[in-house]
Amino acid sequence: MTGWTRIEGRATALPVENIDTDQLIPARFMSTPRSEGYGDFLLYDMRHGDDGQPDPEFALNRPEAKGARILITRRNFGAGSSREAAVYALVDAGIQVVIAPSFGDIFSSNAINNGLLPARLDAEVVEVLLAACAVDLTVDLESLMITGPGVSFAFELDPVWRQKLINGWDDIDLTLAHADEIAAFAEDRKERAPWVWPAPVQG
Amino acid sequence: MTPRTMLDKLWDSHEILTREDGASLLWVDRHFVHEGSHHAFAKIAERGMKVRHPELTFGVADHYVPTHGTAASPDIARMIRTLSENTARHGIELFGVGDPRQGIVHVSGPEQGVTLPGLLIVCGDSHTATHGALGAYSFGIGATEVAHVLATQTIWQNKPRRMRLAVEGELAPGVGAKDIALNWISLLGADGARGHAIEYTGSAVRGLSVEGRLTLCNLSIEGGARSGMVPPDEVTLAWIKGRPYAPSGAQWARACDSFLALAPDAGAEYDREATLDAAEIAPIVTWGTSPEEALPITGRVPDPARARTEAEAKRISDSLDYMGLKPGQSLTDTQVDQIFIGSCTNGRIEDLRSAAAVLRGRKAVVPGLISPGSAQIKQQAEAEGLDKIFTEAGLEWVDSGCSMCVGMNGDLVAAGKRCASTTNRNFRGRQGKGARTHLMSPAMAAAAAVTGHLTDARPLLEGRL
Numbered sequence: 028m029t030g031w032t033r034i035e036g037r038a039t040a041l042p043v044e045n046i047d048t049d050q051l052i053p054a055r056f057m058s059t060p061r062s063e064g065y066g067d068f069l070l071y072d073m074r075h076g077d078d079g080q081p082d083p084e085f086a087l088n089r090p091e092a093k094g095a096r097i098l099i100t101r102r103n104f105g106a107g108s109s110r111e112a113a114v115y116a117l118v119d120a121g122i123q124v125v126i127a128p129s130f131g132d133i134f135s136s137n138a139i140n141n142g143l144l145p146a147r148l149d150a151e152v153v154e155v156l157l158a159a160c161a162v163d164l165t166v167d168l169e170s171l172m173i174t175g176p177g178v179s180f181a182f183e184l185d186p187v188w189r190q191k192l193i194n195g196w197d198d199i200d201l202t203l204a205h206a207d208e209i210a211a212f213a214e215d216r217k218e219r220a221p222w223v224w225p226a227p228v229q230g
Numbered sequence: 231m232t233p234r235t236m237l238d239k240l241w242d243s244h245e246i247l248t249r250e251d252g253a254s255l256l257w258v259d260r261h262f263v264h265e266g267s268h269h270a271f272a273k274i275a276e277r278g279m280k281v282r283h284p285e286l287t288f289g290v291a292d293h294y295v296p297t298h299g300t301a302a303s304p305d306i307a308r309m310i311r312t313l314s315e316n317t318a319r320h321g322i323e324l325f326g327v328g329d330p331r332q333g334i335v336h337v338s339g340p341e342q343g344v345t346l347p348g349l350l351i352v353c354g355d356s357h358t359a360t361h362g363a364l365g366a367y368s369f370g371i372g373a374t375e376v377a378h379v380l381a382t383q384t385i386w387q388n389k390p391r392r393m394r395l396a397v398e399g400e401l402a403p404g405v406g407a408k409d410i411a412l413n414w415i416s417l418l419g420a421d422g423a424r425g426h427a428i429e430y431t432g433s434a435v436r437g438l439s440v441e442g443r444l445t446l447c448n449l450s451i452e453g454g455a456r457s458g459m460v461p462p463d464e465v466t467l468a469w470i471k472g473r474p475y476a477p478s479g480a481q482w483a484r485a486c487d488s489f490l491a492l493a494p495d496a497g498a499e500y501d502r503e504a505t506l507d508a509a510e511i512a513p514i515v516t517w518g519t520s521p522e523e524a525l526p527i528t529g530r531v532p533d534p535a536r537a538r539t540e541a542e543a544k545r546i547s548d549s550l551d552y553m554g555l556k557p558g559q560s561l562t563d564t565q566v567d568q569i570f571i572g573s574c575t576n577g578r579i580e581d582l583r584s585a586a587a588v589l590r591g592r593k594a595v596v597p598g599l600i601s602p603g604s605a606q607i608k609q610q611a612e613a614e615g616l617d618k619i620f621t622e623a624g625l626e627w628v629d630s631g632c633s634m635c636v637g638m639n640g641d642l643v644a645a646g647k648r649c650a651s652t653t654n655r656n657f658r659g660r661q662g663k664g665a666r667t668h669l670m671s672p673a674m675a676a677a678a679a680v681t682g683h684l685t686d687a688r689p690l691l692e693g694r695l
């Protein structure tokens with residue numbers, strides 16, 4: 028994963044509360060290998076009519092949403108399942124930032140692990156941005172500011188997550204640098220709580 | 231020493247180190263994988279890595295498992311096969327299809343004694359909070375994190391805030407753990423406990439069986455909390471003792487002391503506290519497309535015209551639209567097309583017993599599927615004759631798996647059909663494209679089967695509890 032500090036791009040509005048992971052990617056698409064790309068699965072059932080054709084009225088299908096990199100939506104975005112495929116669908120569709128008043132916790136960690144920023148703003152501010160869409164915005168991780176024509180808002184982001192997005196860290200490498208401490212901890216754990224290592228069950 | 235909460239104790243005993251920026255590296259005692267873990271296995275294969283501690287990792291086939299004999303499609307069969315191949319390749323114990331230990335991961339883990347108090351447990355599944363019912367610190371993670379745990383047996387985390395949720399008093403007959411959970415979620419919102427780890431306490435929680443506590447902790451994520459837990463007590467110990475992977479012999483007594491010591495210290499401080507009065511909790515059903523959209527069965531569907539904000543009005547009218555309901559209609563006037571009893575929320579033996587208490591000697595007027603949470607529960611239910619009660623009522627008794635909770639194995643609710651379901655998510659399309667889901671307890675789903683509409687189970691249970 029490569030890091031980033033600043034994104035400039037088109038923001039598009041999806042003024043809906045509680046967009047959960049099952050809507051972001053319906054379960055039936057989840058057996059697909061990632062290499063095939065998940066972008067077409069994004070919000071599949073919302074984007075398509077009962078006849079299976081793309082619904083031209085749906086926010087993300089409108090011409091002004093084309094090429095959008097920022098999605099602005101209402102509270103509790105990404106609630107539900109731990110399926111990281113929900114993040115793959117957004118990222119593969121070109122989205123790099125989602126702005127909302129609140130996010131599902133697991134969704135947020137998954138997002139960070141894939142370079143997608145879940146930017147939290149107060150509900151009133153989100154409403155202002157929604158009303159201004161489609162609009163070009165700049166999102167800056169150094170200053171934690173979102174700016175657009177005549178508007179500028181500070182957003183909240185956990186400092187650990189901010190660092191991770193900027194550096195594009197791969198946690199596995201970072202962790203393996205601590206291999207000795209981990210091994211020592213495991214030995215100690217075994218002593219204090221030997222039952223953590225279950226005895227093989229007689230079959 | 232400052233008094234510590236249960237989360238503090240669990241956190242302290244798993245923290246290997248803290249990074250400058252505040253993130254902690256935690257030791258993982260147990261890792262469960264299932265068919266959906268294929269992305270993570272692919273990630274470590276890409277890097278040519280091995281599973282660091284296969285002996286602490288357990289595989290369970292559940293999400294795609296057929297409940298009617300054979301896999302519904304080649305794609306589904308492939309998902310199950312991939313799990314077998316990945317676990318075999320890395321020397322991971324698998325509770326696979328046909329194994330008597332198979333079941334839904336959050337049912338089989340506790341049942342086999344793989345889940346124990348004091349453990350840090352992760353799984354690539356959001357309902358991992360379930361295991362907290364036994365006093366574990368457990369939470370769901372995504373595929374990148376699953377790969378990290380496979381490779382290192384550790385996970386980076388920021389400490390969540392501490393929340394104490396007390397349920398005091400006595401539950402009325404016919405009211406259970408599912409009702410407690412949907413009650414607090416409807417009050418605080420589906421994001422109400424976001425960023426918090428919940429410690430459930432109070433006399434009503436202590437009064438719950440382990441099965442009830444598992445249901446309660448299972449639903450933590452539906453209120454936004456990544457984990458939920460109940461301090462271990464004598465009820466917990468009695469439940470765990472003798473399970474296949476639980477400590478035994480001389481180790482048992484030592485383990486018990488350590489388990490009981492997990493209870494929060496007197497005077498421990500929480501970032502947030504909430505209290506519910508158990509006596510005020512009624513059987514509850516969801517009417518919308520988020521678990522927060524729930525009301526007592528005696529209530530009426532809300533009217534968007536009375537919403538406080540425009541966003542809320544839109545949410546309510548969107549939900550009513552999708553669910554095919556009219557503002558202000560009585561919940562009990564809602565006809566259902568089918569029922570489903572099962573899942574990691576309500577597929578345990580007590581759940582089946584409570585559904586059977588309603589169904590005994592009665593006929594269902596709509597079709598329905600009953601899938602036990604594990605192969606062992608299936609066996610036990612059959613030994614108790616519950617399967618006969620279900621089939622004589624006209625319902626289908628099938629094998630164990632996630633089944634209609636998520637529809638991955640092909641057990642789907644058709645578009646536009648309405649299902650009274652004991653699962654945990656009424657999201658749009660969760661049980662199938664266009665499916666309409668009402669969440670409720672097993673007794674309530676059984677009652678809906680008998681009447682054909684959403685129904686208060688209490689009168690049907692009178693004299694039967």
Ligand code: SF4
Nearest residue numbers: 357573574632635636
């Ligand atoms: S039963 Fe449902 S919620 Fe539970 S693990 Fe399976 S799919 Fe997830």
